[in-house]
Amino acid sequence: MGIPTEPVGSIPRPAELLTAMADHAAGRIGDDELAAAQDRAVRDTVRRLEETGSPVVTDGEQSKPSFATYPLAGLDGLAPDGVVIPFADGHQRQLPRLTAGPLRYAVHADRYVRAALRHATVPVKQAVIAPSALSLLYPPDGIDGYSREAFLDDLTAEAEADIRGCLGAGADSVQLDFTEGRLALKLDPSGGLLEQFVALNNRVLERFSAAEQARIGVHSCPGGDQDSTHSLNVDYAELLPRLLRLKAGRFAIQLASEPDPDAVLSVLAKHLPAHARVFVGVTDPVDPRVETPEQVRDRVLAAARHLPPDRLGTCDDCGFSPFADDTSTSRDTAFAKIRARIEGTALASGHLGV
Template identity: 55%
Template sequence: MMIPTEAIGSIPRPPELVAAVRAGLDARALAPLLDEAVRATVAALEATGAPVVCDGEQGKLENFWSYPVHGAPNAAPDGFRIPAKLSSDDAARHRMPRLTAGPFRYQCYADSFLVAARRHATRPLKQAVISPSALSLMYPPDGIPGYPREQFLEDLVREHETEIRRCLAAGAHKVQVDFAEGPLAMRLDPSGALLASFVHLNNLALRRFSGADRARIGLHVSPLGIQPPGGIDDAQEGEVDYAELLPALFEIRAGSVYIAMAGQPDPERVLRIARDYARPEQRVFVGVTNPAEPRVESARQVADRLLLAAEYLGIGRLGSTDDSGFAPFYDDTRISRDTAFAKIRARVEGTVLARSILEQAA
C-alpha cells in the first residue's frame, strides 16, 4: 500500500546566498555559493527520508514566476506586481517583466537546475517550472506592433513544451507546473472567463505530450494571490476562495495535482471538491503541512490528515505534499530552513505512519 510523498519545491535560501544576491554579486561570484546551497539543500532533504527530492529552487534568484526570462533584452521590469505576502510585514514585493518586443524566448530552461542538483542527489529528483499562463501576463494589454498576441502565445507554448521535454529528458521523476496565476484570474474576473482561458492555454501545451509523459507532469496552485500594477482596492485585497479554484484546476490535463489542505479553514470541503472533480487518471497530492504556519506539525497530525483524505479519495490515487513552497521568493524569511526541513520530515514520517495504519486496517 503506497502513498507517495513529494515537496512542492522551494526552500529558504541560506542567509549568505541571500546577502550575496542583495549585494549585486555577478553570476561568477555567486556560483560557488549557489552550488553549496544546492548541495546542502539536497543533503538536508535526503536526510528527512524524502523519497523524492529537489534543489529547493535555490537557483531561482529572482522569483519562481519569471526565472525563464530573467535578463531578457526585450523585457521591461514594470509588469504585474506580485506581493510576497510571506513575511510578517509583507514588505517584499516583486514584479513580472513586461514584454516590449518579439519574439518571446526563454533565457533559461529549468533543466539546468535539475542538472546542477543531480551532481549531489542520490534519490529521484523533481523539478518545478512556471506555467505558460503565468508568463502570458508578460504580453501588454495594448499589444506589441509587429508581434500579435497569437504569435506570442504560439511561441510561449513552444518554449514551455521545450522546457518540460528537456526536464523529462534530463531524468526528472516529476515536472511540476506552477499554476500561480489562478487566484489572480479569479480576482480580476469573477465571471471565470479569464481563469478558463488560462486553463485552455495550459491544456494547449499539455496535449502535446503523450499520456505516459503527462503521468510525469504535475500541477500546483498555491492559495497565495498576486496583485496587478497600481494596486487593488481594499475590498479586493483579501485572498480568493481557494476551494473555488479547484474544479478548474482539475480540468488541466496533468497526471498529478497538488492541492492545499492543511491550512484551509474547511479541509473536508477541499476533499469533497477533489473527490468530485479529479479525473480518474489524476493522482491527488494533498497538503498535510502548512508552510505559512511556523509551528511544526507532528507525524501523527500529518497521518490524521492523510487518513481523512483517504476517506474521500481512496488510497490508489492519494499522495501527500506541503500546501505550498516554503520560499517562492529568494529573500523570503517567513520561516527558517530548519523549520522547513522539520516540517518535511514530519510529512515523510506521517505519511509512513498513515500507510501503516491503513495496512493494519485492511
C-alpha cells in the first residue's frame, strides 16, 4: 500500500465562505445561510482533496473559527484578555480567559466528522484541540468557587468526550493539535510547563484502550499563522523526547521547515515508541513556494535513512489556515502542495519498494 500520507487539518476557506462569515458576524445573514455556505465549503474541500489522490481527507476545518477555540464558540463565562501568543513577524493571537465554571464545550468536533462523511468516499480524519491548549484558559489568580483542580477534571472529561465523539461518529483517526508543546519551552525553558502539558494530555489519553490509542495521533509544530511561526527558534530536541511519551499511536511532526532535519530525525529514531508511526512533514505551508514531487521524494528518502518505512508516513508541516481569517496562503496553493506531497510520497514508496 506504500507509505501512508495524510493532511494535518485546515485548508484555506473559499472566498464565498469568508464573505458569509463576515456577513453573519455583521448580522446580514442568519445561521441557516452560514451553515449552507459552510457545507458547500466542506463539500468542495473533500472533493478537491480526493481529486489530489489523498487516501484520507478532512473537513479542512471550514466551519471552525480556529483550530484552538472551536469548543468555545458561543460559550458564556469568557473574557477576551487571556494568554497572548506572539509570532515572529510581530502579530499576535490571544486566547480568551475563563471567568466562571464549570467548563463545558459548547461545540464538539464530531459535528465536523459527520459533515465530512456526508461527502467523502475515503476515510475521514478529524483534528481536535489538545486539552493542554485549553488549560491556558484558566487564569493564574484563579476563579472564585471554581478551583484549578475542578477545572482540570472538567477539561479532562470534555476532551475525552470530544475524542470519543469523533471515533463514534466514524472518524478513521483523531489528531490532537499540540502546537503549544514547543511554545511551552519558549515560555518556560525549564521544561516545567511542557511537563504539565504532557501529563494533562496523557491524563486524557490514558482513558482509551490500546486499540483506541492506535487511532489517536498528536500533531506538533512551531505554529503556522499568517506565514509566521511562534516557536521555530526553540530546539526541537528539547521537545521530542517528552512529546513522544504521549500515549498515542501516531505522531505528525513538522519537519520540512526545520533547518537541520537530520538532527530531528535522529531524535525521532531514538525515542519513537515501538508501537507508534511517525508522519513527517514534507511540505511547508508557511513557504509560498510549491514543492515538487521530487523534493518531497527526497525528503521522504532522507527520513527513511533514520526510520523504517513501515513506521513512516508523511504529512504537511502544519494546517494551512488554522485561524479562519488567515488568508496568507491561497486555496489553490494549498491543494498544489498537497498534490506534491501525495505524488512525492508515492515516488519514494516506489524507490523503497514498499
